[in-house]
Amino acid sequence: MASEKGIKLLDFWVSPFGQRARIALAEKGVEYEHKEENLLAEKSELLLKSNPVHKKIPVLIHDGKPVCESLIIVQYIDEVWPDKAPLLPSDPYQRAQARFWADFVDKKVFECGGRLWKLKGEEQEAAKKEMIEILQILEAQLGDKKYFGGDTFGFVDVAFVPLTSWFYSCETCANFSVEAVAPKIVLWVQRCMERESVAKTLSDPKKVYEYVRFLKKRFRIE
């Protein structure tokens, strides 16, 4: 493995975490081999060898050396290819801010979103209330900026935008509207979608919903 040159990304089509890496690579114009893992079947030997601790995608393999965890991969991509489309700001304080908000998105949005489509009744209502609060915090942070990073598309945008493909599923399962609580976020998604890196990477929200329905049947959540 160590002597193989080039860049490989182990991914799963609907994973927003894999999409973070893909968007970062596209922004940098880096060529790579995309390897789709079938997470519904047996994990490949390469995946198990590259990420023995978590056995999860995405994994970026650069000249045979694996990098794991989506936000760590994005920072790695930004540090290895710093000249084109810098994703993290150059100022240390702005970088700290970007890391804080990416971490906030990471810890809050996906987990809460998952509860929205997995749970019912009171638990779902509690998750809905929490999600609305999270979205309002992010809406306030975005404010009137073009992107979370300001004028340039950056780390927090990369961290958050793939998760927005799951909004439709959350809205449908839990009966609420993201646009009603966070209209600026919705407009921000549209602006991000004008970027080729995002438009070519994000899953169609309707396809995500089909996948969510498949998972609910598979795990008998109905």
Added chain:
Amino acid sequence: MGETLKLFGWKVSPYSHRVEVALRLKGVKYEFIHEDLANKSDMLIRYNPILKKIPVLLHDDTPIVESQVIVEYIDEVFDGHPILPKDPYERAEARFWARFIDEKVRPQVWMSCWTDGEIQKSFIAQAKESLATLQGRLEGKKFFGGDSIGLIDIMACSLALWYGVMEEVVGLNLLNDYPELCRWGEDYRNVEAVRECLPERELIVDFFAPRKDRIFAKKAPVYD
């Protein structure tokens, strides 16, 4: 930016300790402002309105929050002892293990202490696997960072003191099965920058012991 540094912290907190170690490794002076977590100050809430937590580093009236974010910030702004490696691959690797500690080791050890019955057995099994994995990463070296402490060591600080105390209070014995991690813990505690800001064991006992039942009920720290 000038050089006025204030740290809103709490001596019992390992997260507060992480920031102090980083500052001391760099040899920078700071004012420690002790927060009563049962009665958070207006200043803390002003500087960390989203999470309302310590630690908060104030650098010339500019707040930075979240212990790992603060440690990386300190490493980037101040010269001296390097906390993260320079090479991007090694940095990614350090961040990977920092995340492993915070997302796997920490909740698993915590829940092993504060649950019982079958649930506790499940958490103990998970904690054992994670501790073994983390011990493997040491690979016989003095520190996770090699000859001197780095990001992973700082993020692992709870294993050097806090978890041992917590286990003793609840009557659990996990860490002793990992002699390399125990050896690392002793070496970590002996680092000068660490010694200067490590809380006394009794301080941590005095936090956990009287609150044992309430923490068990809540599965989360109780501050009053």
